[in-house]
Amino acid sequence: MANRAATVLITGGAGFIGSNLVRQWLDDQSDDVVTLDALTYAGLPESLGDVRENPRHQLVVGDVADEALVKEVFADRQPRAVLHLAAESHVDRSIGEPLGFVRTNVLGTAVLLEAATRYWRDLPADRQAAFRFVHVSTDEVFGSAAESELFTASSPLLPNSPYSASKAAGEQLARAFAHTYGLPVVTLNPGNHYGPRQLPEKLIPKMILLADHGESLPVYGDGLHQRDWIHVEDGCRAIRAAAARGTLGERYLIGSGRSHPNLAIVAAICEEVDRIRGDGRKRRELITVATDRPGHDRRYAIDASHTRTALAWRPQIELPAGLASTVAWYLENDAWVNLAQDSLAARDRRVTSAPLA
Numbered sequence: 364m365a366n367r368a369a370t371v372l373i374t375g376g377a378g379f380i381g382s383n384l385v386r387q388w389l390d391d392q393s394d395d396v397v398t399l400d401a402l403t404y405a406g407l408p409e410s411l412g413d414v415r416e417n418p419r420h421q422l423v424v425g426d427v428a429d430e431a432l433v434k435e436v437f438a439d440r441q442p443r444a445v446l447h448l449a450a451e452s453h454v455d456r457s458i459g460e461p462l463g464f465v466r467t468n469v470l471g472t473a474v475l476l477e478a479a480t481r482y483w484r485d486l487p488a489d490r491q492a493a494f495r496f497v498h499v500s501t502d503e504v505f506g507s508a509a510e511s512e513l514f515t516a517s518s519p520l521l522p523n524s525p526y527s528a529s530k531a532a533g534e535q536l537a538r539a540f541a542h543t544y545g546l547p548v549v550t551l552n553p554g555n556h557y558g559p560r561q562l563p564e565k566l567i568p569k570m571i572l573l574a575d576h577g578e579s580l581p582v583y584g585d586g587l588h589q590r591d592w593i594h595v596e597d598g599c600r601a602i603r604a605a606a607a608r609g610t611l612g613e614r615y616l617i618g619s620g621r622s623h624p625n626l627a628i629v630a631a632i633c634e635e636v637d638r639i640r641g642d643g644r645k646r647r648e649l650i651t652v653a654t655d656r657p658g659h660d661r662r663y664a665i666d667a668s669h670t671r672t673a674l675a676w677r678p679q680i681e682l683p684a685g686l687a688s689t690v691a692w693y694l695e696n697d698a699w700v701n702l703a704q705d706s707l708a709a710r711d712r713r714v715t716s717a718p719l720a
């Protein structure tokens with residue numbers, strides 16, 4: 364072990380945030396990185412790009428709910444930290460097919476926590492003290508914020524969708540493992556991320572591609588649902604800050620502190636696509652009303668002031684600049700976009716039973 368570089372284990376590293384985190388970690392930190400990812404429809408090895416040839420990175424294809432595999436990964440790679448991102452992440456799909464969300468986000472998290480605890484307990488004292496399990500939850504566990512309310516670390520968990528309920532259960536398990544066994548857990552509750560390599564089933568990439576193709580842009584309900592958007596590079600920096608400086612047992616909310624209505628986001632995307640294409644079209648006219656989804660939370664709003672001080676972190680990318688670079692990325696990366704669309708189409712072909720709603 365003496366000459367081996369320290370290693371971190373990133374679950375869900377072939378997904379949107381995970382693939383950006385793996386890249387950032389390898390670029391900015393000295394650790395080797397092991398990615399554990401089941402490569403579901405949401406996990407594209409291509410999102411890891413050149414990283415797949417990097418000798419400091421290893422992709423282990425497997426399920427976080429596979430006890431034997433997870434145990435083996437800990438034993439073989441002896442990580443100094445776990446960054447747990449693997450999840451079923453799409454709220455709409457959780458409304459149609461909730462059970463897969465419980466399996467990965469609750470059972471999978473429990474399997475990972477148990478394996479981490481057994482591994483951590485047997486480490487020598489200095490490595491035990493340095494070990495971290497960073498659990499990436501979501502701001503959606505707090506439910507819908509009232510008009511002037513901001514979520515804080517002491518907001519009650521009031522999840523409204525099967526997705527957010529499964530994430531709340533996962534973070535409660537992480538908290539219980541910290542409390543019961545002393546596992547060094549730090550929990551993050553980030554707002555909505557946007558940026559390169561997000562599957563176009565999510566609002567921002569979906570709207571960019573539809574707008575570019577001149578198709579109608581369906582926005583749920585009155586379009587006034589508000590979200591706190593954070594660029595994925597800032598979100599990844601927050602995860603790294605939590606691993607380096609997070610206080611054990613604490614939770615940190617990650618957001619810009621400003622919430623924006625979906626309609627304003629879609630309108631800004633339209634203007635950016637119009638500007639880049641320069642074809643004189645007014646894509647804003649393509650916006651249409653879609654039937655609202657059941658149980659749709661009206662507003663997420665984050666007070667990240669504690670995180671800014673405690674983790675010495677702040678978002679560096681303002682929304683207008685981040686949106687502009689994100690629009691450009693999707694318009695310039697056809698090969699990735701085609702793979703992502705194929706993966707979504709294949710996922711939809713595999714659905715065998717009628718969605719619950």
Ligand SMILES: NC(=O)c1ccc[n+]([C@@H]2O[C@H](COP(=O)([O-])OP(=O)(O)OC[C@H]3O[C@@H](n4cnc5c(N)ncnc54)[C@H](O)[C@@H]3O)[C@@H](O)[C@H]2O)c1
Pocket residue numbers: 374375376377378379380381399400401402403404405406407425426427428447448449450451452453467471499500501502530552553554555556557561562
């Ligand atoms: N994207 C956001 O806006 C956002 C906001 C807040 C929190 N989060 C949380 O951040 C994490 C990452 O989100 P994302 O947007 O990158 O999700 P994503 O859907 O893009 O990626 C999820 C990854 O997890 C993998 N995965 C799924 N089930 C697995 C399993 N059983 N075993 C191993 N790997 C599995 C998938 O293959 C995929 O690579 C999730 O935990 C999510 O709840 C995301």
